[in-house]
Amino acid sequence: MVPVVVTTGVDGRRTGRRPATSAAELEHLALQMFTKRGFEETTVDDIARAAGIGRRTFFRYFASKNDVPWGDFDGQLEVMRASLAAATAGEPMLAVLRRAILDFNTYPPAEGDWLRRRMTLILRTPALQAHSTLRYASWRGVIAEFVARRAGQPVDALAPQAVAATHLGVSVAAYEQWLRAEGADLVALLDEALGLLATGFQAI
């Protein structure tokens, strides 16, 4: 597996040639190009050329072109995992999940614009839509892990997997709603969607 190194450049590097760029910088550049010319229309060669690096080097920063818009998804995921693990046993399971998911999707206002750009790409570009399934798998894993622990069931049992899959489903639905409405509040939409789910869609 390719590591997808998040070269921060802030580390106390000891030796060896310095990286020519960083994943964050590359992502920033690529996202601009994707937004301007379209995802399919922008080749990896284009990005590498624009970044002044070799095509081969691009693939040392990202495992695939599809992975570019995901930022530090795995890092964020670890935060959510920790948050779920820290929940007190008294708090109801769905309540914990709800809070964790809202937290996971709470971004500083300054990042709102990039989030919108990233999610527009991911949710509206077929190739990225498809690829998202693979990234979402680890998200589902974190949820399922938590539910399984709570319910005393195996992670791969029906209930934990069903909870994870449905929570992912409503989250994505909320994101799509958010993208459609210009000034919408993402967290409010997520909360509404999770509410529908928790009540078995009685409100409809």
Next chain:
Amino acid sequence: MVPVVVTTGVDGRRTGRRPATSAAELEHLALQMFTKRGFEETTVDDIARAAGIGRRTFFRYFASKNDVPWGDFDGQLEVMRASLAAATAGEPMLAVLRRAILDFNTYPPAEGDWLRRRMTLILRTPALQAHSTLRYASWRGVIAEFVARRAGQPVDALAPQAVAATHLGVSVAAYEQWLRAEGADLVALLDEALGLLATGFQAI
């Protein structure tokens, strides 16, 4: 878009050269090869050679290698759409959905083996997992359409999309469960999963 012709060979063809094979025949052959050697390890060239057709011709039967294991998914989808449309207004929405989904996944016993083979490929091969999102989109569309009509909301509103996404989620979770247990009853698992969803996971 490539039409993905389902050449039955039973039609009263009038004129022109006859197709060298059929999508069903090609799918059958390809699935055997995928199961034996693996999906990634089997190239389109391999399949075409084994089928005695040109590589170019393969892509007239299937829009992509990823589309091979999907059989007549779109046709089945139309049946479900019709079934939903035919539901009486009195029957509760979730009950209609539940029945339609169970029907959609009820196969003649003879096809059970192929279904398992197909779903194993789709759910366990990363490339096919990813691609499935694109095929599932139309499935979700059919559900959302029905819910929207019932609820008097736009198809792209939050509630219809959330209902569709969650029903897809639990269905896939049930399928994964079915694949894991050798002699499991798919319809029973789907029913159980849909039950969990309808009750807001109170049983957990």
Next chain:
DNA sequence: GACATTAGTGGCACTCGGTGTCGAAAGTGA
């Protein structure tokens, strides 16, 4: 039987994403 017509075939060349290899570049410390 020669003919147009029609539908399907398949070879060719090309683009693009992705990978393995390997030598060169650019840092570090001794």
Next chain:
DNA sequence: TCACTTTCGACACCGAGTGCCACTAATGTC
């Protein structure tokens, strides 16, 4: 200066997918 380490990037290669186009094989007509 030299050894060591890390990253870079050129090159060659593979496989999916596409546009193009001539060819094949079927039908019906004069």
